[in-house]
Amino acid sequence: MTFKHRHLLGIEPLAPSDITTLLDLADDYVTLNRTAKHSDTLAGLTQINMFFENSTRTQASFEIAGKRLGADVMNMAMQASSIKKGETLIDTAMTLNAMHPDLLVVRHPQSGAVDLLAQKVNCAVLNAGDGRHEHPTQALLDALTIRRAKGRLHRLSIAICGDIAHSRVARSNIMLLGKMENRIRLIAPPTLMPSGIEEFGVEVFDDMAKGLKDVDVVMMLRLQKERMDGGFIPSEREYYHRFGLDSEKLAHAKPDAIVMHPGPMNRGVEIDGTLADDINRSVIQEQVEMGVAVRMAAMDLLAQNLRAERAAA
Amino acid sequence: MPPLTLTLFTNARLIDPEIGQIIDGGLLVEDGKITDILTQPVENPNTYGADSIIDCAGKYLAPGIIDIGVKVCEPGERHKESFRSAGAAAAAGGVTTIVTRPDTDPAIDNPETLEFVIRRAREAAPVHVLPMAALTKGRMGREMTEISFLLDAGAVAFTDCDHVVTDTKVFSRALTYARSLGALVIAHVQEPGLSKGACVTSGKFASLRGLPGVTPMAERMALDRDIALIEMTGARYHVDQITTARALPALARAKANGLDITAGTSVHHLTLNALDVADYRTFFKLKPPLRDEDDRVAVAEAVASGLIDIISSMHTPQDEESKRLPFEEAASGAVALETFLPAALRLVHADLIDLPHLWRAMSLNPAKRLGLPSGRLAAGAPADLVLFDADAPFVMDRTTLRSKSRNTPFDGQRMQGKVLATYVDGACVFEMGA
Numbered sequence: 001m002t003f004k005h006r007h008l009l010g011i012e013p014l015a016p017s018d019i020t021t022l023l024d025l026a027d028d029y030v031t032l033n034r035t036a037k038h039s040d041t042l043a044g045l046t047q048i049n050m051f052f053e054n055s056t057r058t059q060a061s062f063e064i065a066g067k068r069l070g071a072d073v074m075n076m077a078m079q080a081s082s083i084k085k086g087e088t089l090i091d092t093a094m095t096l097n098a099m100h101p102d103l104l105v106v107r108h109p110q111s112g113a114v115d116l117l118a119q120k121v122n123c124a125v126l127n128a129g130d131g132r133h134e135h136p137t138q139a140l141l142d143a144l145t146i147r148r149a150k151g152r153l154h155r156l157s158i159a160i161c162g163d164i165a166h167s168r169v170a171r172s173n174i175m176l177l178g179k180m181e182n183r184i185r186l187i188a189p190p191t192l193m194p195s196g197i198e199e200f201g202v203e204v205f206d207d208m209a210k211g212l213k214d215v216d217v218v219m220m221l222r223l224q225k226e227r228m229d230g231g232f233i234p235s236e237r238e239y240y241h242r243f244g245l246d247s248e249k250l251a252h253a254k255p256d257a258i259v260m261h262p263g264p265m266n267r268g269v270e271i272d273g274t275l276a277d278d279i280n281r282s283v284i285q286e287q288v289e290m291g292v293a294v295r296m297a298a299m300d301l302l303a304q305n306l307r308a309e310r311a312a313a
Numbered sequence: 314m315p316p317l318t319l320t321l322f323t324n325a326r327l328i329d330p331e332i333g334q335i336i337d338g339g340l341l342v343e344d345g346k347i348t349d350i351l352t353q354p355v356e357n358p359n360t361y362g363a364d365s366i367i368d369c370a371g372k373y374l375a376p377g378i379i380d381i382g383v384k385v386c387e388p389g390e391r392h393k394e395s396f397r398s399a400g401a402a403a404a405a406g407g408v409t410t411i412v413t414r415p416d417t418d419p420a421i422d423n424p425e426t427l428e429f430v431i432r433r434a435r436e437a438a439p440v441h442v443l444p445m446a447a448l449t450k451g452r453m454g455r456e457m458t459e460i461s462f463l464l465d466a467g468a469v470a471f472t473d474c475d476h477v478v479t480d481t482k483v484f485s486r487a488l489t490y491a492r493s494l495g496a497l498v499i500a501h502v503q504e505p506g507l508s509k510g511a512c513v514t515s516g517k518f519a520s521l522r523g524l525p526g527v528t529p530m531a532e533r534m535a536l537d538r539d540i541a542l543i544e545m546t547g548a549r550y551h552v553d554q555i556t557t558a559r560a561l562p563a564l565a566r567a568k569a570n571g572l573d574i575t576a577g578t579s580v581h582h583l584t585l586n587a588l589d590v591a592d593y594r595t596f597f598k599l600k601p602p603l604r605d606e607d608d609r610v611a612v613a614e615a616v617a618s619g620l621i622d623i624i625s626s627m628h629t630p631q632d633e634e635s636k637r638l639p640f641e642e643a644a645s646g647a648v649a650l651e652t653f654l655p656a657a658l659r660l661v662h663a664d665l666i667d668l669p670h671l672w673r674a675m676s677l678n679p680a681k682r683l684g685l686p687s688g689r690l691a692a693g694a695p696a697d698l699v700l701f702d703a704d705a706p707f708v709m710d711r712t713t714l715r716s717k718s719r720n721t722p723f724d725g726q727r728m729q730g731k732v733l734a735t736y737v738d739g740a741c742v743f744e745m746g747a
Contacts, residue, residue, distance in 0.1 A: 012521075089639060111524050112523075112639055115593055116593065130523070132523030132525075134523070195526060196516040200517070
């Protein structure tokens, strides 16, 4: 066991060996989830899910992951609660901390907010997405999906396409796939490409045909309409025409290339509906399944460290 | 009238920004004014008949710092900074004149509020306080303020601070009107469309942290607009902070064309860069945001060459509640009166500038721009002086700051340079250890 982290705040602080350890354990949980669906690994621990931003899928995934491991899981819908009454993030964190949670799963619309919160609490914090910064469990579940589909997680050519500027999923994936020594190609209109991105050790394209050439994996991103304050693309139909993934554009990739999407999908905007449902190419449903397993593995590892730390104290 | 007093400063290393030299010698001060510069080491101090003799022990004696753009949070937010606390911080920092900003709540945009500020400053601050007033009412960029009345009440310059007057017609009228009164207008240059919502400079770091960034070009675009308007109106104009390399050629051209333009920058932009934000450290959130290292060095060189005229602290107190927030939500600005001198000395210790040239930017040039008699070591100038040790090392501890707000980015950092004593009109307003 080499996983020496107190929190899972992002992919940036992880070493390749951390990633491998986590994915290996997640593989075991995939098996568990298909059979017994229960263990007592987190029995006696309290997991609180704090979502300051709407989420159905990620929150459900963390909730199921916690319950399958025997934790006491509580969901707090932060949008409807004290934050509306003017309480600051730090006060909210301190209040929760006083209730002695063990695992805190946090999503927040501001980049860096989860880091800030983690400095103020005595439990393990898992970042379930902060602003445009990181979404580590999504990158890990994508990695597990790729590893299971391709048999390895290195020396693959991987295209990440779409709204990269607003995407924390893209940032975490660029970081993870880079650490594992893959070739990363980013494809997006220049208005949706973050500044300075070429310094991340990636290849940058604004043409799907060129960018997708001979790739092993195609990761599509959701067009984040809610984070856009105007004028990034002329229209959804023009975007779909140039950057939406359909079988014609996919033909530029390797014949066995897989298609991924973090969900929720805008069918007909970034991806053709038929393609998304094509079980021979699309691994989108596997990604959801891997999500639960990866989150179980992450919480298991952090809980082990937490227990060791408490035993030493 | 108190009797005239004669003070002799001996054994000093005098920093003379006017001639650009350091002189081993002394100073005679009579009744709050410098009366003589002694350009030789003083052999027999007792022959001058001085009432008091101050032995400077070979340390630097320089004109006090004149800091344009200090935020004192009166009226409105006295819990963040009062004239008393800002005055004490200035004295401890070797700042003998603070030129205050009107971005208070409410804004200082009418003679009555300005008179309140002047009265409070006189009661509470041991250093000179010269107030600036807003250029437009409420700093809203719609109607100009009563510039003539405000000048009569004591305003030394007019500025909407970090609010850019976006309506070009409103701004050109205000510049024209100010021109007719000889009033100095100080502006902030950030193209408002590009900078909207941004809290860091765009680039790799901004993308890595997922923070909305503004291109450094936004500064040059806004400067270009303002230069065109100065050319059109002939106004006296100072840009508060130039922080990017791209803006420098435009500034140089405007000066070469004979426009009445000067430029400032902040000590933070001269000593820190965008990467210092690190893990979302909000004490490093400034306006404009910290820039890349290339920009920092280019701006420091522009100060050394004189293209940038003035260094300010841009002292901006923010309480803990305003800063302990996610980065995008946190307030901008840093306190700097007490760290101004040691921070600026980093440029000297890095051989980017020498002391006399640094003092031009921190004392002589601001005095000239505002038409003040201070900022120089010359007979007849006010004895506003700072005595300091340029090398004394220390580790900055923000809990020792005299400001009510302690949002300094230098907390925990190693610095060099300590103020030993500060004199305003010949009177000692700060002495280390006293």
